[in-house]
Amino acid sequence: METAEIIKMPQRHIAAIAVEKAYRKGDHKIPVLHGVNIDVDRGEFVSIVGQSGSGKSTLLHLLGLLDAPSVGEIHLDGQRIDDLSAKSRDELRNRVFGFIFQFYHLLPELSVMENVLAPLMIRYTLLGYVRRKRELQNHARDLLERVGLSHRLTHRPSELSGGEMQRAAIARALIGKPEVLLADEPTGNLDASTGGEIMDLLRTLNEQENLTIVMVTHDNAIAEQAGRTVRLREGRLEKLADAA
Amino acid sequence: MYKYLLCTRYLRTRYIALTCIISVTLGVATMIVVNSVMSGFSSQMKERIRGILADVVLETGSADGEKDPERIMARIQAVAGDHIEAMSPTVEVYAMLSFRSFGDYITKPVTIIGIEPESKAKMGTLTEHLFNYMPQRDDEGNSIGPPRFAAAVPASFELLPEDQAYRTDQKEGEMRFRAHSRMMNELESTPENTDAINPGDLFSDTEVIADAEGNLPFEEEEPADLTSPLRGRVYVGSELVTYKYIDQVTGNLKTMPMVRKGDDVQLSTVGAGRPPKALHFDATVVDYFKCGMSEYDNSLIFCNLDFLQEQRGMIDEAGTRSVTSVQIKLKDSADSALVVDLLRQEFEPGRFAVHTWEQKQGPLLAAVEVESAILNVLLFLIIAVAGFGILAIFFMIVVEKTRDIGILKSLGASSSGVMSIFLAYGFGLGIVGAGAGVGLGLIIVWQINWIEEQISWITGKEVFDERIYYFPEIPTNIEPWMVFWVAVGAISIAVLSSILPARRASRLHPVASLRYE
Numbered sequence: 001m002e003t004a005e006i007i008k009m010p011q012r013h014i015a016a017i018a019v020e021k022a023y024r025k026g027d028h029k030i031p032v033l034h035g036v037n038i039d040v041d042r043g044e045f046v047s048i049v050g051q052s053g054s055g056k057s058t059l060l061h062l063l064g065l066l067d068a069p070s071v072g073e074i075h076l077d078g079q080r081i082d083d084l085s086a087k088s089r090d091e092l093r094n095r096v097f098g099f100i101f102q103f104y105h106l107l108p109e110l111s112v113m114e115n116v117l118a119p120l121m122i123r124y125t126l127l128g129y130v131r132r133k134r135e136l137q138n139h140a141r142d143l144l145e146r147v148g149l150s151h152r153l154t155h156r157p158s159e160l161s162g163g164e165m166q167r168a169a170i171a172r173a174l175i176g177k178p179e180v181l182l183a184d185e186p187t188g189n190l191d192a193s194t195g196g197e198i199m200d201l202l203r204t205l206n207e208q209e210n211l212t213i214v215m216v217t218h219d220n221a222i223a224e225q226a227g228r229t230v231r232l233r234e235g236r237l238e239k240l241a242d243a244a
Numbered sequence: 245m246y247k248y249l250l251c252t253r254y255l256r257t258r259y260i261a262l263t264c265i266i267s268v269t270l271g272v273a274t275m276i277v278v279n280s281v282m283s284g285f286s287s288q289m290k291e292r293i294r295g296i297l298a299d300v301v302l303e304t305g306s307a308d309g310e311k312d313p314e315r316i317m318a319r320i321q322a323v324a325g326d327h328i329e330a331m332s333p334t335v336e337v338y339a340m341l342s343f344r345s346f347g348d349y350i351t352k353p354v355t356i357i358g359i360e361p362e363s364k365a366k367m368g369t370l371t372e373h374l375f376n377y378m379p380q381r382d383d384e385g386n387s388i389g390p391p392r393f394a395a396a397v398p399a400s401f402e403l404l405p406e407d408q409a410y411r412t413d414q415k416e417g418e419m420r421f422r423a424h425s426r427m428m429n430e431l432e433s434t435p436e437n438t439d440a441i442n443p444g445d446l447f448s449d450t451e452v453i454a455d456a457e458g459n460l461p462f463e464e465e466e467p468a469d470l471t472s473p474l475r476g477r478v479y480v481g482s483e484l485v486t487y488k489y490i491d492q493v494t495g496n497l498k499t500m501p502m503v504r505k506g507d508d509v510q511l512s513t514v515g516a517g518r519p520p521k522a523l524h525f526d527a528t529v530v531d532y533f534k535c536g537m538s539e540y541d542n543s544l545i546f547c548n549l550d551f552l553q554e555q556r557g558m559i560d561e562a563g564t565r566s567v568t569s570v571q572i573k574l575k576d577s578a579d580s581a582l583v584v585d586l587l588r589q590e591f592e593p594g595r596f597a598v599h600t601w602e603q604k605q606g607p608l609l610a611a612v613e614v615e616s617a618i619l620n621v622l623l624f625l626i627i628a629v630a631g632f633g634i635l636a637i638f639f640m641i642v643v644e645k646t647r648d649i650g651i652l653k654s655l656g657a658s659s660s661g662v663m664s665i666f667l668a669y670g671f672g673l674g675i676v677g678a679g680a681g682v683g684l685g686l687i688i689v690w691q692i693n694w695i696e697e698q699i700s701w702i703t704g705k706e707v708f709d710e711r712i713y714y715f716p717e718i719p720t721n722i723e724p725w726m727v728f729w730v731a732v733g734a735i736s737i738a739v740l741s742s743i744l745p746a747r748r749a750s751r752l753h754p755v756a757s758l759r760y761e
Contacts, residue, residue: 058755061755064654066653066654066754066755066758067753067754067755086658086659087658090653090656090657090658091656092656093653093654093655093656094655094656094657095656099654099655101758105647105650105651105654105758106651107250107648107651107652108648109250109253109254109257109648110249110250110253114249118246118652118655119655119656121246121249122246122652122655122656122657122661123656126248172655176656
């Protein structure tokens with residue numbers, strides 16, 4: 001048992017090292033992050049809390065390579081990833097990261113099923129997709145069943161409720177079998193009970209699949225459901241609060 | 245994969261893109277219609293010119309001509325016989341045409357072409373242009389009966405029975421008048437008496453009455469029989485002997501013949517000798533000729549070759565005839581340049597000149613080409629305008645789809661992938677627009693005469709006036725390559741004008757586009 005524990009020693013999965021980020025607005029430089037360090041271990045569920053404008057979403061975008069830090073580095077499995085070529089970063093976003101957004105961000109022209117399949121459509125060429133079509137569609141159907149949307153496959157996002165849209169977005173984030181799930185206020189637009197269901201779903205994923213989850217929220221109650229909470233204030237890490 | 249799915253989805257759900265499609269469609273359809281009609285016009289015109297001129301013409305240097313057409317034709321046959329379908333010897337000479345109309349003499353410059361109707365008919369489209377082979381029309385140009393001759397009837401210089409009846413009637417009247425005035429001269433009787441004695445003898449021919457002061461229009465010595473046609477027979481260009489006027493009552497354009505079939509006209513030209521001497525002869529009009537090229541209809545007179553040769557002294561003592569040119573019809577008119585080269589090597593350049601019909605009508609054809617090219621440039625600007633429409637609307641769509649672009653990028657789509665969505669969108673739009681435009685254009689071209697009738701009916705004004713354009717209906721000619729290039733041009737404009745919006749879409753920053761709802 002002891003050795004097993006040691007082998008299961010948490011390994012650093014994704015990390016931000018001294019990242020700074022500033023946006024330009026005309027001649028003004030608006031700093032958002034001032035040297036933030038954060039380590040997330042494999043299989044960990046970390047929530048980043050902070051008020052609006054504290055830079056927590058920016059940090060998440062930096063982690064997910066949606067944005068590049070002004071200073072500092074992003075590491076995945078100990079390797080620097082923020083300076084990779086655009087092509088490799090696209091590839092990482094497609095295969096390693098899964099995103100969930102506050103406003104779901106489903107594509108309105110596509111059905112639920114097509115939305116869920118979108119990352120795979122991006123991953124494969126037309127020929128490759130058509131060849132695997134049946135297999136991929138079965139996979140998507142399984143995932144949608146798992147998030148409780150098997151009755152909504154052909155619906156458009158506009159025909160779904162907020163909770164259903166967020167479940168569809170989660171299914172989309174999961175279809176590419178990502179290692180890291182990055183959630184930006186996943187419950188921000190949902191009522192308490194629907195938000196609770198979404199959180200349950202995320203926790204289950206974290207526990208059963210050993211999925212690394214980084215979640216951004218301004219709601220302390222939601223944040224506490226994560227394994228660890230990190231607080232950001234005005235672009236600086238305030239404290240590390242171990243919930244467990 | 246997502247590119248195709250998204251761009252077809254956008255194509256189906258963005259109705260604003262429909263305006264781009266419509267503008268491309270209209271541009272393409274317009275180009276196809278205009279090009280088809282212009283090409284129809286020019287091919288009809290070329291056919292007409294060619295019908296008159298033949299594919300290749302061998303001309304002699306002097307108006308005296310060259311002796312022995314059979315020997316010349318044998319030489320042509322020997323050099324280029326493989327390419328040649330038919331040949332026809334002709335004599336071409338400038339002349340003056342004089343005829344009498346309402347008491348006045350009218351004189352016009354003409355070109356007389358002496359032809360053998362049998363060999364000329366083999367050259368192509370002579371009979372198509374003769375009135376006896378066209379539907380009969382009244383003076384307003386409305387069709388009132390079928391052609392007198394079927395197209396298969398060979399052309400000849402014989403006078404038709406109806407026209408002969410007219411001539412007989414006219415000439416008998418004239419002879420009666422002559423007899424009458426001779427009698428009056430002999431009796432020196434008063435005009436009152438004339439009326440009393442012979443009222444029925446005053447024939448209806450107003451021209452002669454107007455002139456009836458005893459000055460007879462034709463020569464005094466009396467031919468034995470005026471009623472049978474003269475030995476000289478001509479097809480006369482219709483514009484030479486008709487005039488058009490607007491009827492004050494109905495407002496319709498009417499065509500009035502000044503010389504009728506069966507009437508005689510006087511021709512003045514030069515003989516073949518040296519120095520050339522003026523000569524005059526009369527000839528009977530047996531038919532009108534109208535090819536639709538006003539240049540020809542206003543200047544050509546076809547005469548029977550043997551008579552013209554005889555009049556011009558082109559037959560020597562031994563009976564050998566001369567001709568001034570040989571018209572050649574080729575099996576394949578595309579060979580004309582080759583045949584011209586062969587003939588130029590064979591025939592002495594000083595004495596003979598060889599031309600294709602295109603060379604003879606070079607300036608006219610070049611003008612048509614230039615006109616067509618300019619029109620195409622102008623019309624292509626229409627499609628370019630449609631291109632700017634696409635540009636503007638695509639920018640709007642990109643702004644509208646900013647969030648979707650961010651989503652796609654967060655899901656791992658590359659910038660070039662996002663760009664290709666919009667390029668494919670433009671391409672799809674171009675294909676749909678060009679396809680619809682080709683369809684619409686072809687339908688319009690196919691039904692253009694029906695459309696013209698409807699517009700004429702609605703506006704009450706004839707849009708396509710045959711008397712102006714010389715065509716009974718709008719000629720069209722669809723060139724597949726023209727359609728292809730128009731479609732390709734429209735599609736490439738659609739793609740080109742989607743490049744800028746697509747580049748902008750691809751450069752959108754994913755975070756900026758995702759941040760706000």
